[in-house]
Each structure stands twice: as C-alpha cells, then as structure tokens.
Amino acid sequence: MAVSVDFPADVDTIYQLLTDPDFLVERSSALGEEHCECEVEEYEDETVINLERRVKRELPSFLAKMFNPVQTLKMTETWRPDGEGWEGDLEITVEGQPVVIRGEFSLKPAKKGCVYSVTHSCKAKIPLVGGKVEKFVLSQTGDGARDELAFVSSRL
Template identity: 30%
Template sequence: MARRIEHHTTSTWPVQDVFQALVDERYLRDRLAVLGGTDAQLVSFSSANGKTSYQLKQGVPAEHLPSVAKSLLGGDLVIHRTEVWTAAGTTGTVEVTLNGVPGRLDGTIVLAGDAGGSRTTLTGQVKVSIPLMGGKLEAMIAEQVSALLDKENEFTTEWLANRG
C-alpha cells in the first residue's frame, strides 16, 4: 500500500523567482554542493522548447540512516531524482528512486502565489514493495523527503538573496 505525502514550504520570494532558481543549472549545482551528501551530482540537465528536466544523484551516509534502512541497504543510501518543469513555471513532476529499495516516490510540485511570496506544494505517494517492512520504509522516506524539502527551501531563499 502506498503512503500519500503532501508537503508545503513558503518563501518570501515570488513564484517566478523561485521557478527561475529551480530550473537554473548553477543553482542546482550549488544546492547539491551544500545539501547533496556523498557523491552528489547533476547527472543530466536539459532545457529546450519550454521544458526543463534534470536528474540528480544524492547520497546519505549509512551512519545517518534509521536502523531499518541500514539493515536493508547494507551501506549508504543513493537517491536518484528526476524533475521536469514547464516554462509556465507553476507545475513540475518529480520521481525518486533509491538504490537497493524496490519502490519509488512519484509526485507533482506546484508553485503558487502566497501572501507576500510563494508556496511550494509537493503532492505524491511513496510506494515500497517489501512485505512487512514496506510501510515502515514508506514512512521513513516520506519523513526524510519532507526534511530535505525544508532544507532546500531554506537554501533557495538564501541563494536568491545572495544573487539579488
């Protein structure tokens, strides 16, 4: 059974500024350098015909993982993440897979105006196909994704402020 995830972050920056950051190759490299963990890299990046897509690889050392994840993975967690954005700048899609875990996160990211800035909402589901452990891993992944999105939102705010 899949676990639904819905996570909101807010920014004092307008939608268009946040969108421009999210589809900026330099921003993505800077974000990975700060938040990407072990062996982080921008695997691919393309922007053409009003559509931007990219693949990120991020790592979490085993010592920072909950015991249930450590026992399953037997090492570090490697996260593969693909995002696709359209030029309209209000909606994107995200797909996340993890090494050694038969499952994924699929979702939609919506940028919308909010009082004095913008609001980013990720809505999706986490599905892990492992009997007995799947639900625990889904909860752990949803929690870790929410924490990462909060950190990325803080980074985006600082990055935009430093470029302004």
Template identity: 25%
Template sequence: MQRISLAYDIAADIDLFCRSFWDEDFVLAKFRALGARAVTLSIGPGTDGEQIVTSEREVPMDAPPMLQAVIGEWSKVHQVESWSGEAGGPYRCDIEVRPEGLPASARGEIIVEANGDGCTLRCETDAICTVPMVGRMAEKFMAADIGKRLDAEVAHIAASL
C-alpha cells in the same frame, strides 16, 4: 503507500525561486550544502518546452536500524524533475525519486503559485514500497525523509536568493 503533503510560503519572487531548480550551478551548490556527495546533474529542455532536471547523488541516511542494515549510511538517489510554467506562474513539477538499496520510490507533483510578493509551494507525493515485509516501514521512512529533505531544500533556496 504513504502520502506526503507539504506546503511552504516563500518570501521570494516566484520566477527567481522556480528558475533556481533548473540553474545548474545553483542546484549543484544546493545539493552540496545539504550534505550530498558524488553529484551528477543533467539539465535541459524536454519535448514540450519543460525543463528536465535529472540528478544522481549520494545522500546521508538516518534510517531506523532495520533499514540502516539494508541501505547503509549513504544511499544513491536518482531523481527526475520535469518543470513547466510561464513567467509569473504557476509552475508545475512532476517528480520521481528512486533511492538505490531501498525497495521504495516516490512520485509526486509540486505546484508553485504567486502569493503577494512571494510564492507558495505545495508538494503532494506518494512513497511506495515494493517489498511487503518492510513495506510500511520503508514507506514511512521515505515519506519522513522526503519531508525533511524538502524542508532543508526550500529553506536553503529561500536563504540563498
């Protein structure tokens, strides 16, 4: 298992920032701007009032050669986010990411809290591989890839608001 711990200070209103994660037009534009293709998206309320965001998309992969041979240049990623929270925050998201072709998955939590005129996003995620032979490499790659993609996603959202 590989732990990913990330934190960002965002110069945007917490409610506007968090609502962007379940605004269909915004999410589709964000994924496309970040290089995804073949995007499908479903957004709707869950049983407890949370917003459930289910996406599937193909993303470019910049993997080490041994993994690149297995997963190729593109990977289909299945992602489910469950967002909850009230106006003014904090907001919480349970997230699960499963890339097709890579014997690994990630589960974690995102917390967004108000911070002055902006907000702070904290992400704690675990990448887990199911195949012992390539496990450590796949987990490290997935952890680094999640970090890189979350960096780009947060930067894109902050710049777009």
C-alpha cells in the same frame, strides 16, 4: 506528505534557482550530501531536471540490516508552465532498492512573492516491512524538502 513554503520573491526568481544546475549542486553540497550531478534540459513546453545524489543517512535498526546508509538517489523532475506559474512531477529512485518516491509540485504567484508546494508518495516493494520503509522514507523526504527549500530562502 505535503510541504509548502512562501517565498518573498517572484515566481521567475524562484524558478530560475530551482532549475539552475549549479545552484542545485551547491544546495546538495551545502546540505551535506556526498556527491551530486545535475543536468537540465529545456524543451518548448517543459524543463526536465535529472539529478543524481549520493547521501548518507542514519537508519533505524530495522532498516540498517537491509540498506546501506549510503544511498544513490536518482531524481527526474519535470516542470511545465501553468498560467502565471509552474507545475510538475518528480520521481526519485533509490539505486539498487525497490523504493520509488513520486511527487507533484507547483510554483504559484502569491500576494507577497510566490508559494512552492510539493506532495510526495512512496512505494516500497519489500515483503513484511514495506509499510514501515515507506513511512521512514516519506519522513526523510519531507525533512529533506524542508531543508532544501530553507536553503533556497537563505539565498534570497
């Protein structure tokens, strides 16, 4: 699942927002998440974000029997400089569940600002229904990414 957004701001402005722990917690709260903690560690050649969020989701009936609608998501996002922009990868685990979301993203200059793109994949190690779980998780992840990026746009 791929999501891409053009921002009317430069790479540095968007990078500063997307790596600001206070902004990330504020964004989570604004999007209705129940709890969020964020730590950002800056190294010489990369920036690492560790974000833990508690979210409540409406679940389809086939998942409601297996999953609690309140989930704790743990994300690690690693940003690396790439020319005039940034690229990186992310991993999201669902606490207590055999589900892992992985992604690759980039933040690149554009004619009028910059463009952020992310692609997600999901692996759910659940016999018989793993494919259905992966499809649902990817749809939720895509919707969530669009909402998060719309919040960024609203702050420009």
